[in-house]
Amino acid sequence: MDPLLDVIDLHVQFRTLRGIVRALRGVFLRVYPEEVLALVGETGSGKTVTGLSILRLLDPSAEITKGEIIFQGKDLLLLPEKEMLKIRGKDITMIFQEPKAALNPVMRVGDQIAEALIEHEEITKREARERVLEYLTLVGLPDPERIYKMYPHEMSGGMAQRIVIAMALIHNPKLVIADEPTSSLDVTIQAQIIDLIKDLVRKTGASSIFITHDLGVAAELADRIEVMYAGKAVEVGDIWEIFERPLHPYTEGLLKAIPKLGDKGELFSIEGEIPSLLKQINGCAFAPRCPYAEDKCFSEEPPLVDVGGGHLVACHLRVGQ
């Protein structure tokens, strides 16, 4: 099956006062039609930058130095901005982390959703309003007429996130990039929102990249999982495959770090910290923290290799065993 989105060897760097930050150092990412891919990693591993690169919404200080982003056969990086405007919000949309910050505080939420429609379709205001009301119901908000007229500050975080979801899904997009959509919400609301996204993505036949640092959340809704570390993908595979047979020592560490009920004593944590992306990294970025690291790991960069069944890993030690 052809992938819907194929990100090939993406390099992104930021110019900062302290020097050049190599935020993405060759990211490979594939999303197939009608699947949810969880993009997992620590803060600063490049998950969000990857998401923003796909929509070409990176800050002006960022530069894409290398790579291709093939969406439905076209390289998005080569499209003129005018074409990109048509894709943003229609074919590819984004759900943001802080729902309340993602809504304009001085606009009625209904009008904000309608704005997404008017930007892409020839539609009368009345029709737009009808569609918005329909979607408000779809995302599980009671009394849509009343909700339509509300301002973001009158809503709870969960309600606001439902609005943002309605905004992202109103065009039946082919790809929804959800950037930690639940991390700013209460735990009880989190589960509802995850169910809602899962449900709607399935129903509309969209694909989704679900960015999260929470493996538990990933397990709940993803078909496949991609683990990122220091601007690179270190392991990709089917969700159960990764949970049951993690190959990369970093993935292994992450899974061990999930607390389980009944555990006694200290929580497991991965020693050390993320390497600075200001410096050139030689060899495997995880090597300094890796309990199994060998000489080779510090000098030679491991490529992302398929070990069978769509399970990819970038580790010298675990490939060819």
Place this chain on the structure above:
Amino acid sequence: MSIKDFLRGFRDFLTSEDTKFTLILFRRNFLNIVGTAIILLLVFTAIFAPVLSPYDPIAQNMDERLAPPSWKHILGTDQLGRDILSRVIWGSRISLLIAVVVVSISLLIGLFLGTISGYFGGWIDEIIMRLTDMFMAFPRLILALAVAAALGPGIFNTMMAISFVSWPLYARLARATALQIRNETYIEAARAIGASTARIIFRHLVPMTLPPILIQATLDMGGTILTAAGLGFLGLGVQPPTPEWGVMVSDGRRFITEQWWVSTFPGLAILLATFGFNLIGDGLRDIMDVRAKR
């Protein structure tokens, strides 16, 4: 939208909690009420000038020149025997017209250039901001004087001259807010749904920059009346025989020790109008201040 819908919307607006609350805040401050009363009086006077004024403002009557205030001429007459009360009343039209036109023009120019400057940044910002620096390096009246002198006197040129020197302040204010807003997530979110740059500027940035700008505009109304009067006083503004307050003050200059009323009453009118707008401006600032208790 039909008229009925519009009226219903208007009624909803007037009876909404927000509106009520704003009115409560506005009324809480005594000086707001004073300012509002003064400006309502000014607007009322300007609208009904033909009805209110007892005499023709430009009709000369040499038999009664420089007559002191009396029941016949409540505020006296000037050196050409024109009734000062009538001239002050008609003068409100000129001052109000200049204030509204000048503030609207400079506000629109400033808002446009300021939001563009703040949103795009880079060299566009650099050019626009250095331009405002150049304008703001001179006192406003001095610059307006130079421009008015270059354009020649007259009411239209007065308005052009003052607008020309007033917009940089609005541009600065709009830019400051735009800089702050452009990094907000909802701007990014708007871009993520495919909103064009024009849409982001007009739908998202401009409304957010309005509060500080509207306060400035109200305060500026008073300043503009003052500047226009200054130009009139110096002979570079509105020309006689048009009853303009600044010109009238200037006319009475020669008689100020003996016939004090010729300059004093138009002067008081300028004072009152400026004072009124400043009070409202201050009141608006208190209401729109986000830190104010609600």
